[in-house]
Amino acid sequence: MPYYARxxxxxxxxxxxxxGCSLPSWALQAPSNLQVPTLAFDDQQIILVxxxxxxxAEIKDYRVYANGVLLGSSNANNDRVSPAKPYIDRxxxxxxxxxxxxxxxxxxxxxxLKPDTAYRFTVRSVGGDGKESPDSPALVQRTxxxxxxxxxxxxxxxGDGTRLDTLAIQSAIDACTPGCKVLLPKGTYKSGALYLKSxxxxxxxxxxxxxxSERAExxxxxxxxxxxxxxxxxxxxxxxxxPRDPRQHQTFENIRIVGKGTLDGxxxxxxxxxxxxxxxxxxxxxxxxxTRYQQDGILAKAQVEQAVARGMNxxxxxxxxxxxxxxxxxxxxxxxxxxxxxxPAYHGIMNLETENVVLANxxxxxxxxxxxxxxxxxxxxxxMVFNNFFDTGDDCVNFAAGTGAxxxxxxxxxxxxxxxxxxxxxxxxxxxxxxxxxWIQNIVAEDNVSDGTDAGLRMKSTNFMGxxxxxxxxxxxxxxxxxKQAFIFTLDYNDPNAKLxxxxxTIPGQFRDIRVSDVxxxxxxxxxxxxxxxxQSNAYHQGLVFERVRFSGPAxxxxxxxxxxxxxxxxxxxxxxxxxxxxxxxxxxxxxxxQPMP
Numbered sequence: 001m002p003y004y005a006r007x008x009x010x011x012x013x014x015x016x017x018x019x020g021c022s023l024p025s026w027a028l029q030a031p032s033n034l035q036v037p038t039l040a041f042d043d044q045q046i047i048l049v050x051x052x053x054x055x056x057a058e059i060k061d062y063r064v065y066a067n068g069v070l071l072g073s074s075n076a077n078n079d080r081v082s083p084a085k086p087y088i089d090r091x092x093x094x095x096x097x098x099x100x101x102x103x104x105x106x107x108x109x110x111x112x113l114k115p116d117t118a119y120r121f122t123v124r125s126v127g128g129d130g131k132e133s134p135d136s137p138a139l140v141q142r143t144x145x146x147x148x149x150x151x152x153x154x155x156x157x158x159g160d161g162t163r164l165d166t167l168a169i170q171s172a173i174d175a176c177t178p179g180c181k182v183l184l185p186k187g188t189y190k191s192g193a194l195y196l197k198s199x200x201x202x203x204x205x206x207x208x209x210x211x212x213s214e215r216a217e218x219x220x221x222x223x224x225x226x227x228x229x230x231x232x233x234x235x236x237x238x239x240x241x242x243p244r245d246p247r248q249h250q251t252f253e254n255i256r257i258v259g260k261g262t263l264d265g266x267x268x269x270x271x272x273x274x275x276x277x278x279x280x281x282x283x284x285x286x287x288x289x290x291t292r293y294q295q296d297g298i299l300a301k302a303q304v305e306q307a308v309a310r311g312m313n314x315x316x317x318x319x320x321x322x323x324x325x326x327x328x329x330x331x332x333x334x335x336x337x338x339x340x341x342x343x344p345a346y347h348g349i350m351n352l353e354t355e356n357v358v359l360a361n362x363x364x365x366x367x368x369x370x371x372x373x374x375x376x377x378x379x380x381x382x383x384m385v386f387n388n389f390f391d392t393g394d395d396c397v398n399f400a401a402g403t404g405a406x407x408x409x410x411x412x413x414x415x416x417x418x419x420x421x422x423x424x425x426x427x428x429x430x431x432x433x434x435x436x437x438x439w440i441q442n443i444v445a446e447d448n449v450s451d452g453t454d455a456g457l458r459m460k461s462t463n464f465m466g467x468x469x470x471x472x473x474x475x476x477x478x479x480x481x482x483x484k485q486a487f488i489f490t491l492d493y494n495d496p497n498a499k500l501x502x503x504x505x506t507i508p509g510q511f512r513d514i515r516v517s518d519v520x521x522x523x524x525x526x527x528x529x530x531x532x533x534x535x536q537s538n539a540y541h542q543g544l545v546f547e548r549v550r551f552s553g554p555a556x557x558x559x560x561x562x563x564x565x566x567x568x569x570x571x572x573x574x575x576x577x578x579x580x581x582x583x584x585x586x587x588x589x590x591x592x593x594x595q596p597m598p
Contacts, residue, residue: 028125028133029053031062031106036141037384038356039256039335042201043115043144047337047360049107049386050123050136052447056104061126064108065135066119073126074105081109082387083363084422088449090278091422091478099552100478100520103447105420107386109361118142147181147201152189159187164213166191176200184208184261192218193236193323195244199254202239204261204339212238212266212323212345214298216306219323220244224352226378229406231501232320235303237327237350238265252331259339265325267300267345268369276424277451282391285343287368290318299323300345300370316499322346322371329353337361341374348392349375353411356382362389367425369393374426376400379438383416389424396426396453399443399469400435404502407437407466416443423450428458429479432469434493436461436509440469448477454484457516460493461509463534468510475515480522486555487516489541489562490532508539517547524555528572528580533561535585542588546570556580557598564588571595 033051040047048064062074071077078085085105092100113119120140125133150172153159157168169191172182178199186207192215196202204210213219216235222245223236236242239257243250268288273281288296293304300322307317324347328334332355340363341348348366351357359375366372372393377383378400390396401413423429429450432440450456457474461467479486489511510533521528528551533540544565552573557580565588572580572595581598583589591598 028058028127028131029055030125030133031123031136034121034123034136034139036139037335037358037360038333038382039254040337040358040360041141041143043146044113045109045111046113046119046141046143047107047109048121048123048139049384052104052106053125058127059104059125060128062106062108063124063126063132064110065122065124066110071108071110074108077108078105078387078420081361082420083361083389084387084420086278087389087422087424091449091451091480099522101476101518103420103449103476103478106447107420113143115143116145144179147179148177150176150180150182152182152184157189159185159189159208161188161190161211164191164218165189166194166213166218169194173197173200173202184210184259191238193220194239196239196241196252196255198252201256201258204259204263206260208259208261209264210238210261211264212299212325214266214302216299216302219303224327224329226352227402227407227410227502229502232316232499234320235323237324238263239326241328241331250330252328254333255328255331256335256337257326257339258335258337262340262342263325264342265323265344266298267322267343268297270343282367283342283365284367285369285372285393287393288370290315293318297345303345319499324348324350326350327352332356334358335360341366343369344372346371347373347376347394351375351377351380351383353378354380358384359388361387364388364390364392364396366392373398377413377416378402378435379411379413381411381414385416385418386420388421390421390426391424392426394426395428395431395458396423397429398431399440400433401440401467402437403435404437404464404466405505406503407505410438412439412441414441418443418445419447421448423448423453426453428455429453430456430474431458431460432472432511433460433509434462434465434495436465436467436469437505439467441471443469443472445474446476450477451480453482455482455488456486456519456521457488458485459489459511459514461491461511462493463491463508463537463539464504465509466505466507468512470511470513472514475517475519477519479519482521482524482555483526485527485530486521486524486551488527488530489514489544490530491534491539491561492532508534508537510539511541511544513543515545515547516549519549521549521551522553524551524553526555527558528555529557529559531559531562533585535561556582558582559589560585562586562589566590566592567594568592569594
């Protein structure tokens with residue numbers, strides 16, 4: 001993504017020169033790289049994002065102008081459009097000690113626009129005194145024409161939640177002309193696997209639910225194989241952009257899945273609702289595994305039982321034969337926006353070998369569904385994830401790049417920007433691995449807030465996976481109540497449900513050139529920083545840089561198998577006088593202004 005390549009080096013240099021400086025409002029820098037994310041516009045609205053200036057400490061807000069007229073501020077706009085923003089605000093209301101770094105909101109949704117009309121946008125930084133910077137470079141974007149509408153009810157869908165509407169919905173999709181919108185109006189539409197095509201929008205309207213069928217036979221077994229060298233053909237998901245024959249190659253482009261409605265995978269029984277920190281109900285799904293799926297599962301149970309009946313062992317059936325909610329492969333230009341994700345039998349949203357994918361303003365409530373990730377990218381290029389709420393049964397935002405020796409023939413997973421999200425439950429906020437074979441690279445995660453995830457930045461691989469992750473930046477974020485590790489880089493990951501249907505690499509995975517800066521971690525449990533290479537076999541991680549990171553709570557830093565790395569202004573508090581640093585099997589580490597020193 002151009003954002004990463006053009007700006008990281010310059011921003012890091014300027015930030016280093018301006019730390020501790022305070023600028024008057026007249027010297028505020030304007031935002032840069034104002035852009036409309038891929039397909040983030042239609043006939044009525046346009047979403048804008050921008051890069052904050054290198055020196056942004058004095059910036060409290062941004063104001064957006066259209067054709068020279070003030071539209072509003074990013075903070076107030078985010079209050080209306082982002083499901084993450086109320087939780088972010090509540091997080092800071094609870095921070096009475098002012099321990100945490102304050103994030104900046106750098107997106108805006110312009111609504112109520114006219115179809116097929118060009119708008120000229122600029123953005124200004126706003127200081128604490130209300131004064132503004134000069135304009136950003138201008139951006140001109142045109143709304144689309146009003147799309148042709150294909151209402152699924154006109155194709156026979158009942159929307160009563162009992163009868164299958166698969167054929168009616170698929171008929172509307174098949175009839176859809178280029179640039180059209182397939183609409184699910186208010187109602188509950190039970191369906192098996194659906195197949196999208198290029199140049200279309202699927203809208204699940206407010207009050208509408210697309211409910212996955214509980215029957216295994218409604219999801220064709222000729223779904224997809226995960227990697228070219230994988231041996232298991234997995235079942236189709238509820239929503240797919242895939243060739244009907246998984247061995248064929250088919251490309252797609254320009255797919256949008258939007259709306260204020262709900263996508264419900266119907267995967268697991270719902271144990272109960274719990275109240276979150278805002279007093280809002282959140283679903284809690286049965287936290288099952290391959291020994292309890294029969295008592296806990298709905299679609300998950302049916303699909304595993306079907307696979308076992310065909311002769312597959314339970315472990316492989318459970319790990320390979322459950323449907324995800326959405327799977328897209330070989331799609332260029334994708335926009336997901338506004339909807340709520342519930343209860344997948346397996347993963348949430350899977351993007352395989354895609355290009356330019358945007359996830360914005362969505363809500364993921366999949367806790368504690370086993371393997372219930374939020375969104376995953378594999379061997380893809382260009383991802384933007386912002387303004388989303390994650391409460392998941394697995395990783396929130398996950399990146400993968402293939403397994404073992406054959407992954408060197410695949411494209412890397414690269415170029416992603418993750419910002420302004422709220423992460424609640426989940427195994428990790430931002431996760432690289434465990435499939436690292438073709439490298440995961442060029443990731444920027446900034447201005448995110450988390451309360452209760454197992455880990456913040458989670459990077460995991462093995463001695464036989466190959467590849468790794470590199471050129472990753474995690475910064476300007478606030479984290480509370482990590483359960484296991486705030487930051488983990490490990491070669492000791494093991495998935496008990498994984499099927500080793502690939503040739504092992506003779507090269508271990510490696511995490512290198514990772515920069516963590518300006519992050520606060522409150523009440524860190526377990527490990528604050530955990531680095532686990534394998535110094536005995538000369539498998540080191542290297543080039544980790546931690547700058548201006550502060551921890552409170554009992555957590556410690558345990559480092560083994562790391563070299564050529566730097567820790568500067570890393571502060572531990574509330575550690576009962578115990579030195580938190582435990583360093584073994586490492587070399588070339590530099591500690592500067594660290595409290596307490598190792």
